[in-house]
Amino acid sequence: MQQLTIIPPRSGxxxxxxxxQRLKVVDVEGEQVSDFICYNLHDKAEYLSSGRxxxxxxxxxxxxxxxxxxxxxxxMFEMIEDTVGQHDFLLTPCSAEMFRIIYGDTNPHRGCFGNxxxxxxxxxxxxxxxxxxxxxxxxxxxxxxxxxxxVLPPKSKAGDHVTLQAKMDLIVGxxxxxxxxxxxxxxxxxxxxxxx
Amino acid sequence: MQQLTIIPPRSGxxxxxxxxQRLKVVDVEGEQVSDFICYNLHDKAEYLSSGRxxxxxxxxxxxxxxxxxxxxxxxMFEMIEDTVGQHDFLLTPCSAEMFRIIYGDTNPHRGCFGNxxxxxxxxxxxxxxxxxxxxxxxxxxxxxxxxxxxVLPPKSKAGDHVTLQAKMDLIVGxxxxxxxxxxxxxxxxxxxxxxx
Numbered sequence: 356m357q358q359l360t361i362i363p364p365r366s367g368x369x370x371x372x373x374x375x376q377r378l379k380v381v382d383v384e385g386e387q388v389s390d391f392i393c394y395n396l397h398d399k400a401e402y403l404s405s406g407r408x409x410x411x412x413x414x415x416x417x418x419x420x421x422x423x424x425x426x427x428x429x430x431m432f433e434m435i436e437d438t439v440g441q442h443d444f445l446l447t448p449c450s451a452e453m454f455r456i457i458y459g460d461t462n463p464h465r466g467c468f469g470n471x472x473x474x475x476x477x478x479x480x481x482x483x484x485x486x487x488x489x490x491x492x493x494x495x496x497x498x499x500x501x502x503x504x505x506v507l508p509p510k511s512k513a514g515d516h517v518t519l520q521a522k523m524d525l526i527v528g529x530x531x532x533x534x535x536x537x538x539x540x541x542x543x544x545x546x547x548x549x550x551x
Numbered sequence: 552m553q554q555l556t557i558i559p560p561r562s563g564x565x566x567x568x569x570x571x572q573r574l575k576v577v578d579v580e581g582e583q584v585s586d587f588i589c590y591n592l593h594d595k596a597e598y599l600s601s602g603r604x605x606x607x608x609x610x611x612x613x614x615x616x617x618x619x620x621x622x623x624x625x626x627m628f629e630m631i632e633d634t635v636g637q638h639d640f641l642l643t644p645c646s647a648e649m650f651r652i653i654y655g656d657t658n659p660h661r662g663c664f665g666n667x668x669x670x671x672x673x674x675x676x677x678x679x680x681x682x683x684x685x686x687x688x689x690x691x692x693x694x695x696x697x698x699x700x701x702v703l704p705p706k707s708k709a710g711d712h713v714t715l716q717a718k719m720d721l722i723v724g725x726x727x728x729x730x731x732x733x734x735x736x737x738x739x740x741x742x743x744x745x746x747x
Contacts, residue, residue, distance in 0.1 A: 405602070406643030406683030409700060411652055415641065416698030426679060428648030445611065445641070447602030452624030456607055483622060486682060487602030499695035502612030504605060 357548045362389070364542045367470030367530040369477055371396060372521045372549060377435065380491050380529070381546035385513040388532035389545040390448045390467040390488040392475075393431055396524035399480055401425045405444045405487040415497065417444055423489065423519075431525060436518035439511045443493035445504065448485070449534035458536075467530040475528045485528070491517055493537050508539035518550075555742045558585070563666030563726040565673055567592060568717045568745060573631065576687050576725070577742035581709040584728035585741040586644045586663040586684040588671075589627055592720035595676055597621045601640045601683040611693065613640055619685065619715075627721060632714035635707045639689035641700065644681070645730035654732075663726040671724045681724070687713055689733050704735035714746075 359381065362368050372378050372393070380389055395401035407424040409415055417423070419437040422430045447453075448471060454463030465472075472482045492509040531545040532538050555577065558564050568574050568589070576585055591597035603620040605611055613619070615633040618626045643649075644667060650659030661668075668678045688705040727741040728734050 400677075400679040404643060404683070406641065407649075410642045410649060413700050414698040415693055415700060426643075426682070428646065428652065445602065446606045447600060447622075450624065453603075453606060456624065481596075483596040486622070487600070497611055497693050497695050497698075499693050502610040502693075504609050504611060 357550055359546045359548050362529060362531040362545045362547070364531050364544055365464065365470070365533040367467065367474040367528060369474040369526065369528045372525045372527050374521050374524050377518050377520045377550040378527065379516050379518045379548040379550060381514065381516040381548070382492050382509070382511040383513065383546045384543040385511055385515070386509045386539045386541055387511070387543040387545055388493040388509055388537045389491040390471065390530045390532060391491050392471060392485060392488045392528045393525040394480060395425065396526050399478065399526065401427050401429070402484065402486060403431055403489065405489070409444060415444060417442060417489070430522045432519045432521050434517060435520050436516065438515045439492055439517065441494050441510050443490040443495035444487070445495060446487065446490060448488050448530070449532065449537070464533050466533045470530045470533065471528045478526045480526070506536045553744045553746055555744050558725060558727040558741045558743070560727050560738045560740050561660065561729040563663065563670040563724060565670040565722065565724045568721045568723050570717050570720050573714050573716045573746040574723065575712055575714045575744045575746060577710065577712040577744070578688050578705070578707040579709065579742045580739040581707055581711065582705045582735045582737055583707070583739040583741055584689040584705055584733045585687045586667065586726045586728060587687050588667060588681060588684045588724045589721040590676060591621065592722050595674065595722065597623050597625070598680065598682060599627055599685065605640060611640060613638060613685070626718045628715045628717050630713060631716050632712070634711045635688055635713065637690050637706050639686040639691035640683070641691060642686060643683050644726070645728065645733070660729050662729045666726045666729065667724045674722045676722070702732045
């Protein structure tokens, strides 16, 4: 069995996931969120697209069996396991600007966005090229009548996980979320395993 | 009164909208959709972000009074008038790939995506830099329980319109939509006026 790698609280990381490898993302302590983004390793202008994925899946709640598409309509990965069933694909990562605008913080944390910027520098991916992320375990119900979006504590308990299988060679960026509202103000770590 | 410019059926256009100018988008015949995207005229790496806008507005149904944000969390425009109240900000423009994947077309139209690619060439904006658009008059209800996304005929009638006021100098791309499902298979034109 492969090693569980830990992303410390309020931080991010990046790595390569080769075609057919599986990425298991584990909510180690429960009620934590991981913002996830990916790029085609061989052409970084191809990135994970929430708009295409939601269009083709015909749902905003992506789960086991769903395919995730790039901006060029190619399949980047499939979710093959999901013990939670509630994730978000509408919102951009928390950021210093978000903490200022929504929380009124005067000295804000750089957030998942800042952590992804830092982590993806290694692959020469610029901040402007970090789009809406797939926010694993993030619980964002939508009121279908009013359209109102709420951010609630994740439904995930300790040990809950999803597994994503790559359908192309990917650069992955991932965080342990920095926004109190999305993880019930617990700021916990996130674990992951790359399985061959 | 300024001239109404017509975007012919299944086509697109691009133009500059200066700060404080207002763009009135008119559904000339009713039940038609216009895919809308914009960029900072002075730095095209700054673009309209569905993820940031939905996050800050706390709703997926944007209407009069809502501010629309860029990927850098700056306000790009405000919707100051809306006679319809139902638009989409979840889906990417229809495209040849979408017509293949969802409709099974073997010889697909290039769609709004292809039309925007063509229209934005003038400003040296590449296809990979066209993200999820704001789809004016597009009627995409979401089932809050299942997450299911439906594409229904627009609620707009002939003469219905929205007005957007620019908060920075913008490059705008706009279409008269090419996807039958989103305009009740009517493929009509769209009109617009730039007001000082």
